[in-house]
Amino acid sequence: xxxxxxxxxxxxxxxxxxxxxxxxxxxxxxxxxxxxxxxxxxxxxxxxxxxxxxxxxxxxxxxxxxxxxxxxxxxxxxxxxxxxxxxxxxxxxxxxxxxxxxxxxxxxxxxxxxxxxxxxxxxxxxxxxxxxxxxxxxxxxxxxxxxxxxxxxxxxxxxxxxxxxxxxxxxxxxxxxxxxxxxxxxxxxxxxxxxxxxxxxxxxxxxxxxxxxxxxxxxxxxxxxxxxxxxxxxxxxxxxxxxxxxxxxxxxxxxxxxxxxxxxxxxxxxxxxxxxxxxxxxxxxxxxxxxxxxxxxxxxxxxxxxxxxxxxxxxxxxxxxxxxxxxxxxxxxxxxxxxxxxxxxxxxxxxxxxxxxxxxxxxxxxxxxxxxxxxxxxxxxxxxxxxxxxx
Amino acid sequence: xxxxxxxxxxxxxxxxxxxxxxxxxxxxxxxxxxxxxxxxxxxxxxxxxxxxxxxxxxxxxxxxxxxxxxxxxxxxxxxxxxxxxxxxxxxxxxxxxxxxxxxxxxxxxxxxxxxxxxxxxxxxxxxxxxxxxxxxxxxxxxxxxxxxxxxxxxxxxxxxxxxxxxxxxxxxxxxxxxxxxxxxxxxxxxxxxxxxxxxxxxxxxxxxxxxxxxxxxxxxxxxxxxxxxxxxxxxxxxxxxxxxxxxxxxxxxxxxxxxxxxxxxxxxxxxxxxxxxxxxxxxxxxxxxxxxxxxxxxxxxxxxxxxxxxxxxxxxxxxxxxxxxxxxxxxxxxxxxxxxxxxxxxxxxxxxxxxxxxxxxxxxxxxxxxxxxxxxxxxxxxxxxxxxxxx
Numbered sequence: 169x170x171x172x173x174x175x176x177x178x179x180x181x182x183x184x185x186x187x188x189x190x191x192x193x194x195x196x197x198x199x200x201x202x203x204x205x206x207x208x209x210x211x212x213x214x215x216x217x218x219x220x221x222x223x224x225x226x227x228x229x230x231x232x233x234x235x236x237x238x239x240x241x242x243x244x245x246x247x248x249x250x251x252x253x254x255x256x257x258x259x260x261x262x263x264x265x266x267x268x269x270x271x272x273x274x275x276x277x278x279x280x281x282x283x284x285x286x287x288x289x290x291x292x293x294x295x296x297x298x299x300x301x302x303x304x305x306x307x308x309x310x311x312x313x314x315x316x317x318x319x320x321x322x323x324x325x326x327x328x329x330x331x332x333x334x335x336x337x338x339x340x341x342x343x344x345x346x347x348x349x350x351x352x353x354x355x356x357x358x359x360x361x362x363x364x365x366x367x368x369x370x371x372x373x374x375x376x377x378x379x380x381x382x383x384x385x386x387x388x389x390x391x392x393x394x395x396x397x398x399x400x401x402x403x404x405x406x407x408x409x410x411x412x413x414x415x416x417x418x419x420x421x422x423x424x425x426x427x428x429x430x431x432x433x434x435x436x437x438x439x440x441x442x443x444x445x446x447x448x449x450x451x452x453x454x455x456x457x458x459x460x461x462x463x464x465x466x467x468x469x470x471x472x473x474x475x476x477x478x479x480x481x482x483x484x485x486x487x488x489x490x491x492x493x494x495x496x497x498x499x500x501x502x503x504x505x506x507x508x509x510x511x512x513x514x515x516x517x518x519x520x521x522x523x524x525x526x527x528x529x530x531x532x533x534x535x536x537x538x539x540x541x542x543x544x545x546x547x548x549x550x551x552x553x554x555x556x557x558x559x
Numbered sequence: 560x561x562x563x564x565x566x567x568x569x570x571x572x573x574x575x576x577x578x579x580x581x582x583x584x585x586x587x588x589x590x591x592x593x594x595x596x597x598x599x600x601x602x603x604x605x606x607x608x609x610x611x612x613x614x615x616x617x618x619x620x621x622x623x624x625x626x627x628x629x630x631x632x633x634x635x636x637x638x639x640x641x642x643x644x645x646x647x648x649x650x651x652x653x654x655x656x657x658x659x660x661x662x663x664x665x666x667x668x669x670x671x672x673x674x675x676x677x678x679x680x681x682x683x684x685x686x687x688x689x690x691x692x693x694x695x696x697x698x699x700x701x702x703x704x705x706x707x708x709x710x711x712x713x714x715x716x717x718x719x720x721x722x723x724x725x726x727x728x729x730x731x732x733x734x735x736x737x738x739x740x741x742x743x744x745x746x747x748x749x750x751x752x753x754x755x756x757x758x759x760x761x762x763x764x765x766x767x768x769x770x771x772x773x774x775x776x777x778x779x780x781x782x783x784x785x786x787x788x789x790x791x792x793x794x795x796x797x798x799x800x801x802x803x804x805x806x807x808x809x810x811x812x813x814x815x816x817x818x819x820x821x822x823x824x825x826x827x828x829x830x831x832x833x834x835x836x837x838x839x840x841x842x843x844x845x846x847x848x849x850x851x852x853x854x855x856x857x858x859x860x861x862x863x864x865x866x867x868x869x870x871x872x873x874x875x876x877x878x879x880x881x882x883x884x885x886x887x888x889x890x891x892x893x894x895x896x897x898x899x900x901x902x903x904x905x906x907x908x909x910x911x912x913x914x915x916x917x918x919x920x921x922x923x924x925x926x927x928x929x930x931x932x933x934x935x936x937x938x939x940x941x942x943x944x945x946x947x948x949x950x
Contacts, residue, residue, distance in 0.1 A: 191711075193577075194744055194759050195762060195774060198762075198763035198766060198767070210748075213753065214748070214749070214750075214753065216749070219916070219918070243739070243780075244738055244739060244740035244742030245610040245738060245739030245741070245751055245752055245780070246739060246740075246751060247750070247751040261853075262738075262851075263738075263740055263753070263851065264751070265750075266753050267917045287619070299916070299918055302691070303916070303917050303918070303919070304918060304920055304921050305656075305920075305921050308838075309921070311788075315907075318924065319759075319760040319761075319763035319767070319857070320857060320923045320924040320926070320950070321924050322756075322759035322760050322762075322763050322852050322919065323756040323757055323759050323920050323923070323924075324746070324756070324762035324920040324921060324923070324924045325759070326744045326754050326755065326758075327753070327756040327853070327920050328733075328752050328754075328758035329744055329745070329748070329754050330741070330744060331744035332745070346808055347635055347636060347654075348635060348636030348637060349635035350635070350636070352722075353585055353716070353717045353721060353722035354720070354722025354723070357601075357605070357720070358636075359605075359606070359638070359656075360635075360636055360637060360638040360655070360656050360716070361636055362603070362604065362605060362654070363715065363717050363719075364722050364942070365713075365714040365715070365716075365717035366714055367717075368585050368586060368710075368713035368714050368715050368716070368717045369710040369711055370710075371586060371589075371713075372589035372590075372709075372710035372713050373710045375589060376589070382750045383586060389636070391636075392758060399864070411814075440942050445766030452918025460653075460654065461653075462714050462718070466710070466711060466714065473919055491906050491907065492907055513592075513881050516882065516883055516907065525600035525610070526689055526691070527610070527694070527695060528694070528695050529696075529711065529714050529718050530696050530700070530715060530717040531697055532696050532711045532714070532715070533702075533709065533712050533714075533715045534947070535711070535712040535906055537859070546869065553889070559709075559711070
């Protein structure tokens, strides 16, 4: 049994960033990962612009009681083309270009206006209420390859006048559940059967991470059928089997994998849930054999599969999101395996659920974090700082 | 100017849960919101099942050195139909049904086997290694309407043998940017023009929240064109305009809205960024007029628009996700408006960016939280506990 950190490194070593790129329009780019840097075509603001509605004039002339004659108007989209001279002011609106000659925008609440004359009032606010050209970014400013695009990134790219971006294609992740005990939801299970459930969670997780989860038909515990199904799974960019990787006589996945030329990176990790995990390559493709227990499958996918997806996409920070929380209740010592306890994090306080059986989907569905208890850790008191992984 | 909490309540009052439902298959249900409760068709596990690979036998007979004869085998999907009598054991694999008569599964590492006889070894582990029928959930167990479906929820629903779920339709949210200064990304802006950027962030945010953001063509600052565009926006489930809601002479949105019979709930909020915000109804539809500044638009959308989307979907907890963090640096007092500072949260420590101008998309794109500084708050030291909103 190897440790979690070592297993993480071995899994990531199975995957190379694809390097491929496809163009998508900004409106379709949310959550995608930049495959090439996106470069600003222009500065933002592209011109000195008013930060407030008011009057543009010369700062040096500004004094309470000073009078200026209004010689024009600069609106958003419709600038004023002349130069502001001494004693002159230009009516201006937020976002509009500040005319030449002016270096201060007096906000409209700080003046009185009669006809074309304005007079500066007392309690004059701070200036200059002008945004410098390029104050947000200069032309040539870039968002780097490997960046997963947030909503704010899309607005930033639009302001950069980048209409479409080159993003990494979504890796296809084949999800193959195995076992004679499984039927699909909506089918009529026999008395000894259960419903295949893991693949639905895994597909949603892969999709959220930027991949494309593909649920394959369930493979029965027959060597020929499993061999065909695993060969099919290896057509994808990342192949995943679920179940059949423990030590029972009916766990064929490892045997069939060997027959298909699987190169094993490791088998079994010192963690719970999730001990029986296979990683390697299958027909040259990155391959994970996840445990069949639903909670084990989801936890190991968070720790190992999603980082592989993110690495394939070319992202830099690929590990699960971790933070520090305070224990809401005392916990006992761990054994020889790192324990990922299903838990609720509420405003910085993490409380593990009482029932930690890896078969309990109802508990997993109530969890929003995993409390990470390192192997060999002693008992911990309520209030101690502990690491959690965000689900 | 009204306060943020009051504005939140007024915005939510504009929206009623739609109550509508559409059926989608589980593989398509990630992120959707249940419109009707989903009810388990069966218990999970549906039968007493083995938690480990081993031998099923009678607990009362268990002792170091005891010998049992193996009379059959229960595999996942293929149970053993008889009853386990005294001195008998059934070979069993994880997930398989435990035969009648047996109430303990001895793990295989705890026995030696010769032919059809097993002998219990010393250092016997804890039992009984049996999962009770219904131990995860009973038939009739339900996920309630209003629940936004997580990946783990999908696995849970599958295990409940729910093949498709009734979810709330996605509300269509029309996003109408206004202003002569705006052109779309990829177009050739005039010297006084900038690129429309807000709508791309807003669409991604709405989509993530479970709605369907629809970017309408930019409306120019002409009364007739704006009137047609706003009437078009009011065809959606929620209508949003961006820009044109401040006090400049060219801010037509309010005037055109009045002409279209807008019922105003409020105008202007004691917050920054985002003061000029209109909320109300337009042709009977919930309506928000967001500020034109990109950061203001995104911040007010987090506070007011997304909660309206979630209310429409029928979710219970609709407000932005908040948590408490520690200040990484001292901050000054606030003024008469609640300040939402763009900030980075790293492992519980929140540090606001130095530049807080609401025009800076490059700063917003680097933020992962908003530091909420209540109006009238005094200066705060590094290390003090403060509220943050997750972006």
